[in-house]
Amino acid sequence: MKLLIVGGGLAGTSLAHHLLKRGVDFEIIDNGNNVSSTVAGGILNPLVFRRMTLSWRLDELLPFAYNYYHELEALFGCELLKFVPIRRLFASEQERGYWEKKQSQEAFQAYMHIQTEFDKNFPSSLNTFGTGVVKQSGFVEAAKYIEYNLNYFEQLGKLKRESVDFSQMDPETGSYKGKTYDYIVFCEGKDMCYNPWFGYLPMQQTKGEVLTIQSSEIDESESLNRKCFMMPIGNQQFRVGSTYDWDQDNVEITEKGRDTIVENLKSVTDAPFTIVNQIAGVRPTVKDRRPFLGKHATYPKLAIGNGLGTKGYMIAPLIMFELMEYLLDGKELDKEVDIRRFDKL
Ligand SMILES: Cc1cc2nc3c(=O)[nH]c(=O)nc-3n(C[C@H](O)[C@H](O)[C@H](O)COP(=O)(O)OP(=O)(O)OC[C@H]3O[C@@H](n4cnc5c(N)ncnc54)[C@H](O)[C@@H]3O)c2cc1C
Structure with a gap:
C-alpha cells in the first residue's frame, strides 16, 4: 500500500502522521506556498460565542487534537501547544x-x-x-508546526518540495510521473479550486489578515475576545485578528485590513501598542462549514481531505484519521463531511 499526498499543510501532515504510525508508505509533495496553516492564529476555542454553543463534534475533536499536538511536541522536542x-x-x-x-x-x-x-x-x-x-482553550504555534513537520518528513525522505504537474497524473491508474499509488490524496487547501478533478466542489477562498502587536501594558495571562481575538504569544506580543474577505485569492497586506483589526481591537483594549507585523493568508472555506472528505466518483484512486475552515487546527487531527480509516479499512465517513453530499452539483 502506498499513498501520494498532495499538499503538506495541516491536512496533509496530519494524514501523514497517521499513516506513519500505521506503517503505511506515503510520499508528500508540497510546493511551499503555504498561506493558511502557516499564517493561522492556530487558536483552539471550544465555544462559538455568537450563541454560546459548543463547537461541532467538540467532545471528540478537542481531546484527539490535544493528544496529537502533545505527541508531536515529544517527537520534535519542542513546544507547539500553549494553553491560554x-x-x-x-x-x-x-x-x-x-x-x-x-x-x-x-x-x-x-x-x-x-x-x-x-x-x-x-x-x-x-x-x-x-x-x-x-x-x-489555547493555540498551536502555526508557523512552527509547519516548519518542523516539513523538515521532519524531508529528513525521512518522504517529502518533495515542488509543485504537482497535473498533466503527468493519470487519474484512472492513480499514477504520477510513472509511479503508481493506491491513492492520491489531495490536501491542497485553498488551491483545490484549481484541481482538475475536485475543483467542482463549492469552496470559497477567504482571505484573512492578522497583526502582531506589542504592548507592555496588556496582561499576558489570558486572551481577550470580542469582535477580534488578542492572543498573547510571549515577550509582551499579541496576535490579533482576523479579517474575512470572501473570494479573494491573494496575500497582499492592506491598509484596510490593518485599520479593521485596529478598530476591532478597541473593543478589547484601550492600552497603547505598536504594530510589529502584518500578514495575510487564504482559508479554504466551505459553505456548510464542514470539511471535504472522500473519493472521486469516477476515479476512486483520487481522494480529498480539505475544507478545514476557521477551526482547522482543532478538527484536522481526527478528521484526517477518519479519512485514513475510510481509505484503508473501508470505514463509513460521517455523512456531514462526505463529499457525496454534493453529488448533484
Ligand atoms: C488568517 C487566518 C487565520 C486563521 N486562524 C485560525 C485559527 O485561529 N484557528 C484555526 O484552527 N484555524 C485557523 N485558520 C484556518 C486554518 O489555517 C486552515 O483551516 C488550515 O490551515 C487549512 O489547512 P490545509 O492543509 O487544508 O491547507 P494549507 O495550509 O493551505 O495547505 C495546503 C498545502 O498544499 C500546497 N499545495 C497546493 N496545491 C499544490 C500543488 N499543486 N502542488 C504542490 N503543493 C500544493 C500549498 O502550498 C500548501 O502548502 C486561519 C486561516 C487564516 C488564513
Whole structure:
C-alpha cells in the first residue's frame, strides 16, 4: 500500500502522521506556498460565542487534537501547544444571558468557568455586559508546526518540495510521473479550486489578515475576545485578528485590513501598542462549514481531505484519521463531511 499526498499543510501532515504510525508508505509533495496553516492564529476555542454553543463534534475533536499536538511536541522536542484561557467580553445582554444559563449545564461545564464576581466586574472600561472565561482553550504555534513537520518528513525522505504537474497524473491508474499509488490524496487547501478533478466542489477562498502587536501594558495571562481575538504569544506580543474577505485569492497586506483589526481591537483594549507585523493568508472555506472528505466518483484512486475552515487546527487531527480509516479499512465517513453530499452539483 502506498499513498501520494498532495499538499503538506495541516491536512496533509496530519494524514501523514497517521499513516506513519500505521506503517503505511506515503510520499508528500508540497510546493511551499503555504498561506493558511502557516499564517493561522492556530487558536483552539471550544465555544462559538455568537450563541454560546459548543463547537461541532467538540467532545471528540478537542481531546484527539490535544493528544496529537502533545505527541508531536515529544517527537520534535519542542513546544507547539500553549494553553491560554480566553476571556470573552460579552457583546450584549443576550450573550451574558446565554453564558449564565449554560455555564452550569453538564455539556458546557468542561469548557466554561462559572462566572465569578471578578468576571462580572472585570476591571476594564470596555466591560459593559460582564465577561466569561473559557476552559481548555489555547493555540498551536502555526508557523512552527509547519516548519518542523516539513523538515521532519524531508529528513525521512518522504517529502518533495515542488509543485504537482497535473498533466503527468493519470487519474484512472492513480499514477504520477510513472509511479503508481493506491491513492492520491489531495490536501491542497485553498488551491483545490484549481484541481482538475475536485475543483467542482463549492469552496470559497477567504482571505484573512492578522497583526502582531506589542504592548507592555496588556496582561499576558489570558486572551481577550470580542469582535477580534488578542492572543498573547510571549515577550509582551499579541496576535490579533482576523479579517474575512470572501473570494479573494491573494496575500497582499492592506491598509484596510490593518485599520479593521485596529478598530476591532478597541473593543478589547484601550492600552497603547505598536504594530510589529502584518500578514495575510487564504482559508479554504466551505459553505456548510464542514470539511471535504472522500473519493472521486469516477476515479476512486483520487481522494480529498480539505475544507478545514476557521477551526482547522482543532478538527484536522481526527478528521484526517477518519479519512485514513475510510481509505484503508473501508470505514463509513460521517455523512456531514462526505463529499457525496454534493453529488448533484
Ligand atoms: C488568517 C487566518 C487565520 C486563521 N486562524 C485560525 C485559527 O485561529 N484557528 C484555526 O484552527 N484555524 C485557523 N485558520 C484556518 C486554518 O489555517 C486552515 O483551516 C488550515 O490551515 C487549512 O489547512 P490545509 O492543509 O487544508 O491547507 P494549507 O495550509 O493551505 O495547505 C495546503 C498545502 O498544499 C500546497 N499545495 C497546493 N496545491 C499544490 C500543488 N499543486 N502542488 C504542490 N503543493 C500544493 C500549498 O502550498 C500548501 O502548502 C486561519 C486561516 C487564516 C488564513
